[in-house]
Amino acid sequence: MERLGIVGLANSGKSSLFNALTGGSAAVAAHPFSTTESTQGIARVADSRLDQLAVMSSSRKVVPATVEFVDIAGLVAGSSSGEGLGNRFLAGIREVDALCMVLRSFEDDNVVGGNDPLEDLTVLELELVLADAATVDNQVDKRRKAARSDKSLQGEVDALERAKTVLDSAVPIYRSDLSVEERAALRPFFLLTNKPVLAVVNLGEDQLAESETITKPVVEHLGGHGETLGVSVALEAEAAMLDPDERLELLEGLGLGEGALARVTRAAYHLLGRRTFFTTGDKESRAWTFRAGARAPECAGVIHSDLQRGFIRAEVIHWDELLGIGSWNKAKEAGKLRVEGKDYEVRDGDVLEIRFNV
Ligand SMILES: Nc1nc2c(ncn2[C@@H]2O[C@H](COP(=O)(O)OP(=O)(O)OP(=O)(O)O)[C@@H](O)[C@H]2O)c(=O)[nH]1
Ligand SMILES: [Mg+2]
Numbered sequence: 001m002e003r004l005g006i007v008g009l010a011n012s013g014k015s016s017l018f019n020a021l022t023g024g025s026a027a028v029a030a031h032p033f034s035t036t037e038s039t040q041g042i043a044r045v046a047d048s049r050l051d052q053l054a055v056m057s058s059s060r061k062v063v064p065a066t067v068e069f070v071d072i073a074g075l076v077a078g079s080s081s082g083e084g085l086g087n088r089f090l091a092g093i094r095e096v097d098a099l100c101m102v103l104r105s106f107e108d109d110n111v112v113g114g115n116d117p118l119e120d121l122t123v124l125e126l127e128l129v130l131a132d133a134a135t136v137d138n139q140v141d142k143r144r145k146a147a148r149s150d151k152s153l154q155g156e157v158d159a160l161e162r163a164k165t166v167l168d169s170a171v172p173i174y175r176s177d178l179s180v181e182e183r184a185a186l187r188p189f190f191l192l193t194n195k196p197v198l199a200v201v202n203l204g205e206d207q208l209a210e211s212e213t214i215t216k217p218v219v220e221h222l223g224g225h226g227e228t229l230g231v232s233v234a235l236e237a238e239a240a241m242l243d244p245d246e247r248l249e250l251l252e253g254l255g256l257g258e259g260a261l262a263r264v265t266r267a268a269y270h271l272l273g274r275r276t277f278f279t280t281g282d283k284e285s286r287a288w289t290f291r292a293g294a295r296a297p298e299c300a301g302v303i304h305s306d307l308q309r310g311f312i313r314a315e316v317i318h319w320d321e322l323l324g325i326g327s328w329n330k331a332k333e334a335g336k337l338r339v340e341g342k343d344y345e346v347r348d349g350d351v352l353e354i355r356f357n358v
Contacts, residue, residue: 003068005096010074012104018071020237046262054285061284106204133167159185197226231260275348310358
């Protein structure tokens with residue numbers, strides 16, 4: 001299963017965010033390096049489409065999609081050469097598939113550390129880039145030699161050389177102009193910056209109104225290579241402890257709508273290339289996860305392997321059209337359910353019923 005690693009400088013609020021997202025209980029403390037071991041957790045992906053389908057079908061059970069997060073040890077300048085918990089955070093990052101970078105903006109005299117999110121990002125990137133540059137330097141000569149007798153390795157060598165140029169100019173791979181193919185060729189080397197990123201700027205409760213101004217330098221620095229969200233982690237963590245009704249009241253009262261955690265999980269889900277289709281009925285409404293581009297039988301297999309093996313066809317309607325009609329049966333009677341075969345590429349937001357025979 002693919003996972004998103006929560007990374008950042010010590011005391012930026014990583015464990016607080018992790019706990020709020022997953023309902024976990026990772027250690028949170030005002031001293032740096034309170035996290036020493038990685039902790040895994042699962043967050044539910046809030047999806048109003050699912051909630052609306054469940055109401056429509058009077059479903060007795062609602063099952064959301066999920067996304068997996070890992071809380072990783074914090075980093076300080078010099079981590080790539082072993083400062084702080086250097087190796088621990090590097091190993092933690094190597095094992096995840098995408099990065100959620102927590103950048104501190106909140107001010108608190110009792111919590112050691114700066115509060116300039118762009119500064120956090122710059123330090124973080126530099127450590128990751130230095131670690132990657134060392135990996136590439138270590139590999140490039142070896143791979144060049146190997147490519148002399150095996151021409152099929154030339155693509156890998158070219159990609160490593162391109163990566164070296166990028167990293168030597170202090171740019172992480174995710175902010176580079178390397179092509180999708182080059183980035184794929186670098187996969188065997190497990191580079192830390194060859195992963196998609198999402199930035200969470202951890203705002204103080206008193207900074208909510210200035211969220212856009214505070215996050216702007218980070219948005220500009222990432223330049224379209226990653227999404228940036230301003231989140232008051234402490235506030236959202238507090239809200240996450242409340243009953244759903246109270247939570248909504250608190251967040252809406254502050255103009256935060258459904259809250260920023262829902263946006264973080266959704267962004268994380270998309271960053272991992274995940275898409276959702278639904279099934280709905282009186283028993284349950286459920287969000288199922290598939291990879292962008294998957295066809296109907298593969299999606300049927302997400303529900304159960306029998307449905308893939310014995311796949312005959314899928315009855316399909318997009319969620320908003322179904323909601324407009326009001327029920328699955330009405331949609332069927334009105335001839336609005338499309339019959340799709342093995343080659344159908346399922347779209348995000350499709351509602352499916354699989355016909356199968358085993
Ligand atoms: N005022 C304020 N304090 C926060 C906020 N988020 C986290 N903190 C505090 O900052 C301290 C560090 O939070 P953690 O969640 O442990 O940070 P971390 O990034 O996991 O830290 P390490 O694991 O040590 O690297 C704790 O005392 C938190 O209560 C925030 O949004 N506002
Ligand atoms: Mg921590």
